Each structure stands twice: as C-alpha cells, then as structure tokens.
Amino acid sequence: xxxKGNCIVGQSGGPTCVxxxxxxxxxxxxxxxxxxxxxxxxxxxxxxxxQDNLIDLTHLDPENFxxxxxxxxxxxxxxxxxxxxxxxxxxxxxxxxxxxxYNIRFFFYIGGNDSMDTVYKLSSxxxxxxxxxxxxGIPKTIDNDLILTDHTPGYGSAIKFIANSISEIKEDTSCYxxxxxxxxxxxxxxxxxxxxxxxxxxxxxxxxxxxxxPEVAFDLDDFLKKINELYQxxxxxxxxxxxxxxxxxxKYVVNDFVYNNDNDVFxxxxxxxxxxxxxxxxxxxxxxxxxxIELNLLQRCSSHIASGVDIxxxxxxxxxxxxxxxxxxxxxxxxxxxxxxxxxxxYYHLKDIQLIANQTKFFPSxxxxxxxxxxxxxxxxxxxxxxxxxxxxxxxGMVQFTKIK
Amino acid sequence: xxxKGNCIVGQSGGPTCVxxxxxxxxxxxxxxxxxxxxxxxxxxxxxxxxQDNLIDLTHLDPENFxxxxxxxxxxxxxxxxxxxxxxxxxxxxxxxxxxxxYNIRFFFYIGGNDSMDTVYKLSSxxxxxxxxxxxxGIPKTIDNDLILTDHTPGYGSAIKFIANSISEIKEDTSCYxxxxxxxxxxxxxxxxxxxxxxxxxxxxxxxxxxxxxPEVAFDLDDFLKKINELYQxxxxxxxxxxxxxxxxxxKYVVNDFVYNNDNDVFxxxxxxxxxxxxxxxxxxxxxxxxxxIELNLLQRCSSHIASGVDIxxxxxxxxxxxxxxxxxxxxxxxxxxxxxxxxxxxYYHLKDIQLIANQTKFFPSxxxxxxxxxxxxxxxxxxxxxxxxxxxxxxxGMVQFTKIK
Numbered sequence: 001x002x003x004k005g006n007c008i009v010g011q012s013g014g015p016t017c018v019x020x021x022x023x024x025x026x027x028x029x030x031x032x033x034x035x036x037x038x039x040x041x042x043x044x045x046x047x048x049x050x051q052d053n054l055i056d057l058t059h060l061d062p063e064n065f066x067x068x069x070x071x072x073x074x075x076x077x078x079x080x081x082x083x084x085x086x087x088x089x090x091x092x093x094x095x096x097x098x099x100x101x102y103n104i105r106f107f108f109y110i111g112g113n114d115s116m117d118t119v120y121k122l123s124s125x126x127x128x129x130x131x132x133x134x135x136x137g138i139p140k141t142i143d144n145d146l147i148l149t150d151h152t153p154g155y156g157s158a159i160k161f162i163a164n165s166i167s168e169i170k171e172d173t174s175c176y177x178x179x180x181x182x183x184x185x186x187x188x189x190x191x192x193x194x195x196x197x198x199x200x201x202x203x204x205x206x207x208x209x210x211x212x213x214p215e216v217a218f219d220l221d222d223f224l225k226k227i228n229e230l231y232q233x234x235x236x237x238x239x240x241x242x243x244x245x246x247x248x249x250x251k252y253v254v255n256d257f258v259y260n261n262d263n264d265v266f267x268x269x270x271x272x273x274x275x276x277x278x279x280x281x282x283x284x285x286x287x288x289x290x291x292x293i294e295l296n297l298l299q300r301c302s303s304h305i306a307s308g309v310d311i312x313x314x315x316x317x318x319x320x321x322x323x324x325x326x327x328x329x330x331x332x333x334x335x336x337x338x339x340x341x342x343x344x345x346x347y348y349h350l351k352d353i354q355l356i357a358n359q360t361k362f363f364p365s366x367x368x369x370x371x372x373x374x375x376x377x378x379x380x381x382x383x384x385x386x387x388x389x390x391x392x393x394x395x396x397g398m399v400q401f402t403k404i405k
Numbered sequence: 406x407x408x409k410g411n412c413i414v415g416q417s418g419g420p421t422c423v424x425x426x427x428x429x430x431x432x433x434x435x436x437x438x439x440x441x442x443x444x445x446x447x448x449x450x451x452x453x454x455x456q457d458n459l460i461d462l463t464h465l466d467p468e469n470f471x472x473x474x475x476x477x478x479x480x481x482x483x484x485x486x487x488x489x490x491x492x493x494x495x496x497x498x499x500x501x502x503x504x505x506x507y508n509i510r511f512f513f514y515i516g517g518n519d520s521m522d523t524v525y526k527l528s529s530x531x532x533x534x535x536x537x538x539x540x541x542g543i544p545k546t547i548d549n550d551l552i553l554t555d556h557t558p559g560y561g562s563a564i565k566f567i568a569n570s571i572s573e574i575k576e577d578t579s580c581y582x583x584x585x586x587x588x589x590x591x592x593x594x595x596x597x598x599x600x601x602x603x604x605x606x607x608x609x610x611x612x613x614x615x616x617x618x619p620e621v622a623f624d625l626d627d628f629l630k631k632i633n634e635l636y637q638x639x640x641x642x643x644x645x646x647x648x649x650x651x652x653x654x655x656k657y658v659v660n661d662f663v664y665n666n667d668n669d670v671f672x673x674x675x676x677x678x679x680x681x682x683x684x685x686x687x688x689x690x691x692x693x694x695x696x697x698i699e700l701n702l703l704q705r706c707s708s709h710i711a712s713g714v715d716i717x718x719x720x721x722x723x724x725x726x727x728x729x730x731x732x733x734x735x736x737x738x739x740x741x742x743x744x745x746x747x748x749x750x751x752y753y754h755l756k757d758i759q760l761i762a763n764q765t766k767f768f769p770s771x772x773x774x775x776x777x778x779x780x781x782x783x784x785x786x787x788x789x790x791x792x793x794x795x796x797x798x799x800x801x802g803m804v805q806f807t808k809i810k
Contacts, residue, residue, distance in 0.1 A: 011580075015576075015577050015580050044581070044582050047582070071576065072573050072576050072577060073573075073576035073577045073579065073580045074580040077580050077581070077582065078580040078581055079581065079582065080581075160802055163802070163803060164709050164803055164804055165703055165707070167803060167804070167806070168477050168478075168702075168703070168706040168707055168708060168709070168804075169702055169703070169706060171420075171476065171477050171478035171706060171806060172420050172477060172478045172702050172705065172706035173702070174478065175416075175420050175478045175479040175482050175483040176449070176482070176483055176484065176485075177449050177452070177482065177484065200802075200803070201803075203800075203801045203802075203803045204803050204804075204805070204806055205808065206806075276681075291702075293699075293701045293702060293703075294698075294699065294701075296698045296699075297573075297574055297577050297578070297696075297698060298570055298573070298574070298698075298700075298703070300577065301573040301574060301576060301577035302570070302573055303573060304569050304573070304709075304710050305709050305710070307802065383801055383802065386801070386802030386803070387801065387802045388802070389799055389802075394794055395608075396608045396788055396791070396792065397565055397568070397605075397608075397712065397788065397791030397792045397793070397794075398568060398569055398572060398605070398606075398608045398609050398791070399569055399572070399573075399609075400609070401572070401576060401609055401611075403610065
C-alpha cells in the first residue's frame with residue numbers, strides 16, 4: 001500500500017495512569033502500517049498543533065517506549081482548551097497550516113468529554129474544508145463519565161488505588177481502642193463513579209461505613225445522625241464522600257459552609273475541601289474525634305498500583321483507533337462494550353463523536369442503596385476493572401518513568 | 406532443653422507497614438524453640454496484658470501467617486499508654502497476675518520511643534520483684550527517630566511510598582502549561598526523616614524544588630521569596646514540608662496562623678495542617694495558583710508499596726529478639742548497624758533500653774543544604790532502605806491482609 005501521510009497524537013484533559021498507555025498503543029500500531037510514515041506528538045494537546053509545537057515519536061528508544069505503560073500523567077503534556085465553534089477562528093487556520101506543513105492525514109486525541117468536543121469540531125472542520133484527515137477520539141478519564149462506553153481507560157487504575165487505599169486506611173484506623181471518625185474525600189465533582197470505587201474495599205472486609213455520591217442530595221442532619229449512631233455503636237466510622245457532594249438545591253456542600261454566614265461554624269475562609277469542612281461540622285456538632293483525608297492527585301497518578309486490565313485496554317483503545325483511521329473512519333470515538341457471558345472481556349468499536357462530546361454519564365441511581373451505600377451490582381461491574389497487577393519496572397526502589405521531552 | 410514457659414508479644418504506638426512483619430518474625434522464631442510453649446498476643450499493647458486480654462497465636466493457619474508480612478497497621482491492635490514510674494501502681498500488679506496466670510517468661514514489645522519506655526519500666530519491675538521474664542523491645546516507627554540504631558523498621562516502607570508518590574505527583578503536576586505551586590505535607594512533628602525521604606524522587610529526576618524539615622526554623626518571608634522566584638522561572642513549583650515545621654521561636658507554623666489575630670489571613674478556625682495554611686498564605690501574598698496535598702495516613706499504611714528490605718529487616722528484628730531473650734537478655738532493644746563496605750547490609754545486636762527510651766534522633770544538620778534541600782549523603786543512606794519490592798499477594802485486585810481477630 002502507498003504511504004498516505006503522517007499522524008499526530010495529542011493528550012488532553014486531566015491526567016490518568018494510563019493515558020500514556022493509549023499513546024503506546026497508537027505508536028505501536030501506527031508503526032506497523034506503511035500508510036503512516038511519521039508519528040508526531042502534539043505538545044499540550046491541540047495547542048501543540050495550533051502553535052506548530054510537535055515532537056517526532058517515530059523513533060523512541062525501546063526502553064523508554066515500554067516505560068510509557070507505567071508512566072502516569074501525560075508525557076506529551078496536556079491542556080484544557082476549547083476550540084471555537086466558529087470555523088473562521090484563526091485556530092483552525094493554524095491547525096490546517098500545521099496539517100499541511102507535516103502532511104498530517106491522521107489525528108488522534110486521547111481525552112475525556114471536553115476533549116471529545118475538540119475531536120468533534122476538528123473532524124467537522126476537516127470535512128467542511130475537504131481536508132483529508134481522519135480524526136479519532138480515544139477515551140480517557142478517571143471519572144468514568146463518558147457515555148456509550150462500558151467504562152473509560154483510567155477508571156480501573158484510579159479505583160484500584162482508591163479501593164486498596166481505603167482498605168489500608170481502615171486497617172490503620174482500626175488499631176486503636178479509641179473511637180474516631182475518618183472522612184475520606186474522593187475526586188468527582190459531578191459523577192460518583194470514583195467514590196463508589198471505595199466500596200470495593202469490602203472485598204477485603206474493609207468496606208466504608210457510609211458512601212456519599214454527588215448524585216444524591218446531601219442531607220447534613222441525616223449525615224450527622226448516622227455518624228453519631230455508628231460512632232456510639234462501633235467507635236470507628238469510615239466515611240467516603242465525593243468532593244462534589246451537593247445539597248438539595250444542587251449547591252456544593254463545601255460552598256454552603258464557606259459563604260453561609262448564618263452558620264457559625266466557619267470564618268470567611270475555606271482551607272480545604274468537602275471532607276475538611278465536614279470534619280469540622282462533626283467536631284462542632286457531635287464533639288467526637290474526626291480526621292479528614294483527601295486522596296487528592298494520588299488517585300489519578302499512582303502508577304505503581306495501576307490496574308493490569310486498565311493498562312491493557314488503554315493500549316488496545318490506541319491500537320484500535322489507528323486501525324479504524326486506516327479504515328477511513330473519522331469523527332468517531334473508540335468505545336468498549338462488555339462481552340456477554342461470565343468471563344470478563346470487552347470488544348472495541350466506534351461511536352459518532354457528536355453523541356459523546358460534552359455528555360456526562362452519572363452513576364446509576366439503582367446502584368445506590370439507602371442513599372449512602374453501593375449495591376453488589378456495582379461490585380460485579382467494577383471488580384474486573386481492577387483485576388491483574390501490572391509488573392512495573394523499578395530501579396533503586398522507584399517506579400521508572402518515560403522521559404521523552 | 407526444658408520448657409521454660411510462654412511468651413507475650415504486643416504492638417504499640419503509631420502503626421507502620423511492617424510492625425506485623427516483626428510479629429511474624431517473633432512467632433516464626435519462637436515456634437522453633439522448645440523453651441517457648443505458647444505465643445500469646447497482647448491485644449492493644451500493654452493494655453491487653455493489664456486487662457488479661459490475650460489471644461493465642463501459636464497455631465495461626467499458614468496462609469494468614471504469611472499475609473502478616475503484607476498487612477499494615479497492627480493486627481494485635483495498638484495503644485498509646487504510659488506505665489506509671491511507680492511500681493506500686495496497680496497496673497504492675499495486674500501485669501504480674503497475667504504473667505503468673507499464663508506462665509509468661511518472655512515479653513516482646515514492638516514499638517517506638519514511647520513504647521520503649523514501657524519495655525524499660527517493665528523489665529526493671531520484673532527485676533525488682535525477681536520475676537524471671539525476659540523483656541525485649543523490637544524497634545518500629547516510620548519516623549526513624551530512635552537513637553542507637555542505623556534506622557528503624559517502618560521507615561523504609563514509608564519513604565518508599567513518599568518518594569514514589571512525590572515522583573508521581575511531579576509527573577502529574579508538570580503536564581499543563583499553566584503554572585502552579587504544589588505544597589505536599591509529610592508526617593513528622595519533630596524529626597524531618599520522612600520529609601527528607603521526598604528527596605529520593607530525584608532518582609527519577611523528580612526531586613521537589615524545596616524541602617522544609619522541622620529541624621530548620623521556618624522563615625515565612627524567605628519561603629515566599631523562594632516560591633515566587635521559582636514560580637517566575639519554572640512556572641511549576643513542588644514543595645515538601647514537614648507537618649511539624651516551626652518558626653524561629655519553636656512554635657508550630659500551623660498554630661502561628663490560627664492563633665495570631667494580627668495576621669489577617671485566617672479566621673479563628675483551622676481546617677487543615679501546615680500545607681493547607683501555607684497554601685493560603687501563598688494565594689494571599691503572591692496571588693499564584695497553589696494546591697495542598699497531605700499524604701496523611703497513606704504514608705504509614707500503604708503496604709502495597711512496602712519496601713522489601715524493610716519487611717525483611719522487620720522480620721529479622723523479631724527473630725533476633727527471640728534468640729536474645731533465650732540467651733537470657735532482658736531490658737534491651739534490638740538495633741541494626743550497617744555493615745562496613747560498599748554492599749548494603751546490617752547486623753543485629755542489643756542496646757540497653759534506658760539509653761533509648763524517650764530519646765529522639767533528629768535529622769543530621771550536616772545533611773541539610775541551604776536550609777531547604779537534602780544532601781547526597783542522605784541519598785546514599787536512604788537508598789538501600791527503599792530497595793527491593795515485596796511480592797504482595799493480591800486477590801480480586803486487592804492486596805490481601807491477615808485477619809486474626
């Protein structure tokens with residue numbers, strides 16, 4: 001077959017443990033096909049293409065290349081950038097210049113729902129100006145909130161870290177006779193997928209006592225009542241809350257306390273997130289010992305405990321994107337569907353990007369039990385996603401990372 | 406040889422990843438010797454002995470027994486309890502009752518400097534009342550602040566987690582073009598050993614930009630000046646601070662802001678630790694984006710990334726304690742000394758407990774560079790301690806833990 005041209009791959013949105021695994025898949029598969037000559041990385045997502053800031057990824061040394069699969073964050077740099085909906089915007093002109101300059105015929109964008117908006121607009125633009133370039137989205141987000149896919153690469157590793165950390169925290173906080181409430185804050189401003197992952201600690205007999213997702217209106221009085229009952233009964237209480245828990249008016253709980261001057265608990269300053277705020281309320285109202293723990297960035301960058309299944313699927317999403325681009329597909333995102341049957345497996349296919357961009361998949365209400373627990377159906381769904389351990393390469397006691405820039 | 410009697414082992418103080426490894430070593434070695442018939446666990450440290458709350462550990466099933474080495478926290482429960490210095494206190498009477506009831510001739514206590522106070526008093530008491538019982542301390546603390554030992558079991562695993570997490574955080578926070586200051590808070594109220602561990606991220610090229618230990622008086626103006634310079638130059642700044650950083654008057658920085666009403670930055674309420682407080686100061690004074698991350702309990706319970714060397718040495722400390730107790734030693738703690746030569750190795754010996762109890766080993770001032778960095782000598786010292794990865798057993802994607810209670 002003839003050489004068709006070159007390809008660009010970019011990474012966008014919040015980092016995950018496996019966005020570089022998808023990059024690995026793209027590069028690995030691209031190098032198998034003569035239609036693709038050079039593989040360029042667009043630095044800091046679409047910005048690199050706009051600003052003609054590309055690096056050549058065609059000849060990475062083998063060791064650094066393999067390490068991509070265990071490197072967190074986004075080795076090409078990421079960006080949060082929204083293309084104008086008007087194609088007369090100069091960004092498009094600059095992108096087209098870069099495309100022409102480097103004879104780009106394939107563009108792959110690894111990202112979440114905001115990034116899929118870029119895929120949508122760019123593929124539409126190429127079609128409108130009749131520039132022959134396949135534009136394909138590769139899913140990635142720890143939030144698991146992309147629609148039309150069973151789950152997203154990045155989610156499995158995030159909940160593997162979360163579930164193991166919660167299990168370890170429960171072991172730790174159980175060792176004293178003294179009672180204590182521990183409130184763990186987990187990422188997810190709108191969707192509760194990550195916080196639900198804490199439930200998997202039950203596989204070790206270490207389930208949290210209470211789990212609060214943003215999908216359920218947070219009732220402070222009921223929360224305090226439950227905490228108090230559990231504390232009186234068990235002395236140790238482990239609560240997992242989403243950073244995005246909201247009151248019945250849809251207002252973030254954390255803002256509620258910062259700006260509500262009628263509430264005497266706080267000054268004008270917020271020094272932390274939802275767990276920190278609730279810790280203070282528990283201390284004030286119930287006068288019991290309480291500690292806040294924010295899993296913070298660790299939940300999206302702890303490559304050392306990434307899920308083997310997640311890495312494997314992220315690589316496959318990248319490979320599949322290449323194959324489908326060569327199959328003349330464009331304006332699509334790679335999605336995963338679960339195979340029927342008892343044994344876990346997924347198959348890969350494409351969905352029109354305009355169906356996915358800017359949409360949010362919320363945690364199913366039927367998997368939420370009594371407003372503060374998660375059902376077994378979720379465990380069945382999530383367990384395969386944290387399965388298998390990736391055999392990370394260590395040197396000097398440290399997980400090794402790719403350095404390509 | 407004749408049966409001499411039974412033994413008690415207890416765990417005390419803050420949990421670590423390897424306190425159960427030392428328990429493993431105690432049990433494993435004890436079972437080899439006919440002089441020791443039964444091995445009892447004292448639940449919640451010395452409290453279990455005072456209250457006659459023991460469990461028989463002689464016949465743990467093999468699977469649960471092996472899992473001890475990868476179980477964080479303290480499976481026997483821990484305690485912070487200080488025995489009275491007056492031997493006429495009823496605690497001693499109750500301890501003696503328990504000792505006599507169960508024919509206890511060996512008592513092993515795994516703990517830090519506070520716990521060694523218990524070993525000291527208890528061994529002195531036994532000698533005074535002429536009750537024949539060997540009382541031996543087995544070191545344990547993530548803080549690495551016990552004197553007369555090269556390092557403490559627990560420290561290596563804690564800094565392996567810290568160094569890897571810092572390295573991952575630096576990868577994560579480097580992926581955007583936008584600048585940001587990230588302040589990571591690490592445990593250690595008096596000694597900076599754990600915070601110094603963040604320096605090991607340099608092995609991945611991901612060293613923190615600034616490192617502040619409690620051993621150096623914290624100068625806020627200089628801190629802000631350095632942050633600002635680094636931010637203007639590199640846009641990304643990663644700072645690691647100890648929770649215990651103190652001003653030139655020896656007052657915790659975090660208290661400084663909470664109670665100092667002249668300082669307009671905060672209300673009357675403290676919602677977080679030192680990183681949270683400094684984050685707010687940076688925001689207010691420099692008006693640059695800043696985020697606080699507290700590694701929190703994870704740094705002492707993340708068994709999934711425990712150091713293989715640490716587990717190995719913790720086991721050996723437990724085994725060595727048994728051997729020496731059978732050798733008629735009492736009132737001593739097991740210590741490790743580094744072997745001479747290029748290849749890392751330690752040998753085990755005993756030190757008199759009264760030399761160790763209640764003492765603190767601070768981070769050496771000669772290893773602190775320019776008040777906010779750590780020297781290569783520390784790296785040479787610490788690197789072997791994080792070496793080797795322990796092959797944790799997983800099930801369903803989760804690190805498995807012993808359940809013995």
